[in-house]
């Protein structure tokens with residue numbers, strides 16, 4: 001039995017300890033907002049917060065999150081009002097939208113640590129999040145808009 | 152000869168295109184097949200004037216979108232066309248995704264067609280509904296129909312303050328006949344078309360509630376991961392099924408035979424389990440013995456073969472003037488190579504299927520639900536009315552999800568195990584079992600006269616054709632593949648010849664965003680640059696000189712899919728606008744360069760100027776991309792701009808990194824570490840200039856891609872003097888860190 005907190009709720013799971021957090025969230029807990037893109041830590045689609053830090057959930061076995069706190073895109077805000085979500089809408093970032101939960105979770109954790117980032121800092125922090133639709137310019141802009149308002 | 156010049160005025164052309172007239176209201180009628188009632192899966196609307204619209208008494212306006220949403224903005228732009236003529240309140244509409252059904256007309260979401268092919272029919276559908284609501288109100292009030300008008304979800308009476316909501320009129324309107332003659336709004340009265348609109352799904356996308364195919368969860372559903380034959384035609388000899396079945400959570404391990412053209416699945420062993428992860432993990436201990444298969448293609452050998460081909464005379468396709476009789480003063484030639492590419496949409500292929508007694512239910516991120524419906528009905532031997540194809544959101548498609556293979560695997564597997572099942576491809580599966588963008592070798596030869604003008608132009612192109620996915624043994628390119636870029640060359644050159652070759656290949660070739668325009672635009676734009684340099688001309692001015700006075704060029708039969716013609720004046724205009732925006736001709740510091748390309752594709756005109764910086768280690772940074780785009784009437788400027796930005800990123804990915812190689816018939820790449828796509832650091836500033844001159848809408852999703860690679864290479868030449876002729880940059884010996 002593994003216990004962890006997901007989006008503020010305590011979960012006790014009797015699941016394969018090797019199962020990556022990504023699949024626990026998606027298949028066991030029904031939280032489909034966290035996406036599968038590569039399964040190898042190469043694309044960032046599966047990014048969630050683990051104790052407030054951005055991690056690739058496809059590379060995070062369930063066993064390693066015992067007692068810890070996980071936040072997914074569904075738990076980032078209850079109503080889409082997180083500054084990143086607001087900025088993402090405002091800058092009209094999404095195209096297909098598939099990579100965006102991962103982008104937003106990565107950006108939210110980054111801005112919490114680096115409230116007023118420089119351009120190179122943004123590029124470095126976001127380097128692991130791929131977007132095949134090519135929304136990078138708008139993501140950059142949305143991060144600049146949201147910067148300063150992320151707690 | 153494929154191109155003929157017609158001296159018709161621009162005004163006449165517009166009239167002939169039957170889309171917009173200056174006289175305001177445009178009369179049209181609604182095609183018979185669209186009059187079938189739309190049945191809302193949730194609530195039956197009282198007023199269903201056609202398959203695209205449902206209005207219920209409680210004032211809910213349902214708009215049915217029959218094309219797939221894959222980042223193309225189709226669900227928004229198409230709703231805008233309906234809502235405009237319907238006079239529907241934008242904030243109150245409800246979007247319903249159509250299932251695959253021929254009653255919606257063409258649902259094939261590729262070829263940059265969602266807006267352009269539905270521009271008329273959706274506006275007409277909206278107008279028909281609006282006129283019926285107006286007629287119902289006039290009858291209710293006992294007034295002349297001419298005295299009522301619809302606005303924002305209500306019908307008003309001009310002479311009084313009387314008004315009625317659409318909901319209040321729904322039942323009465325449902326009893327009326329569709330008007331024979333429809334009056335469409337005049338473009339200057341548009342309140343929705345041409346205005347920026349947020350994607351209807353944007354909120355769901357940023358909160359994680361948007362549902363893609365991979366997110367499907369149905370009662371009793373199992374999960375599967377498939378081990379497919381490494382060569383397209385290898386067969387299963389044996390596999391360790393019982394061993395894999397012992398893993399807790401594994402339900403079954405079964406083999407599936409290959410399905411031939413045009414479904415194109417490979418023989419596979421499916422590991423079926425109670426979760427995606429269990430299926431994927433169990434697959435790691437699965438061992439399959441394959442019979443070799445005959446495919447043995449290796450990239451280096453194939454390249455040599457294609458290169459040998461373009462030295463010889465090929466099959467002539469376009470033949471203007473007499474290339475043999477011309478006696479040019481100077482000759483110049485060059486060869487260009489572009490490799491196989493894979494689509495790599497962020498959402499890998501996946502599909503849910505439930506085959507029960509005589510029925511089949513599929514939910515998939517498909518670009519072509521009708522093709523899939525037909526394939527499933529044929530495979531199961533049932534009538535297609537018993538096959539339901541639901542279309543989820545697509546996490547990118549780029550042509551990959553036009554193919555029925557991944558969903559047909561799910562259909563076959565569900566039939567086999569008699570359970571509802573979802574198949575999820577890994578990224579490795581997607582990269583190794585693609586329907587690849589073809590590789591292409593080209594040789595261009597030009598003859599120049601004393602003044603340096605181009606007298607002769609010979610374009611040879613050799614590539615495996617995408618017809619192979621439709622028919623076994625196809626070797627000769629289709630006319631439409633040659634129409635993509637080379638036979639539509641718009642320049643005034645007296646002697647033009649294009650040649651192509653039969654090429655045998657075991658690789659499955661498919662569509663990828665802008666298809667053969669990628670290699671052809673690359674070769675043509677790079678070669679023009681080489682000619683400009685060798686004749687000491689400015690490449691932009693040379694293009695404009697070659698275009699000369701505006702002409703309307705007829706398209707070849709293969710490319711004629713609507714009221715479209717190539718207008719060289721429109722091409723010249725985007726060339727001038729992009730050059731001006733980029734301050735073409737400005738002097739740049741050492742190590743910087745500006746490169747130019749322009750291309751006509753999917754009936755749209757795009758010109759691009761790319762500014763690069765190259766440092767002493769030959770590392771290339773793309774600083775800025777100026778794009779000028781003429782795609783006719785712009786329906787949603789937000790989406791058009793975003794699509795061009797996206798196409799630039801897609802073009803940079805393939806120019807800098809994209810390359811699929813084969814060794815002995817097996818694809819060598821596997822994931823984003825060896826099939827690299829652009830990252831944020833590679834993303835330049837992109838400035839998009841939209842020319843909206845009221846012409847009928849043309850393609851948007853694809854036309855931004857073809858000019859990217861040649862503009863980049865021409866910029867690298869301008870910055871360094873090094874001429875590169877093969878893609879991607881990372882595989883050349885130019886150096887630099889990729």
Ligand code: FES
Nearest residue numbers: 037039041044058
């Ligand atoms: S799915 Fe985890 S990084 Fe790609």
Ligand code: FES
Nearest residue numbers: 096097099131133
């Ligand atoms: S928006 Fe489609 S992958 Fe990023």
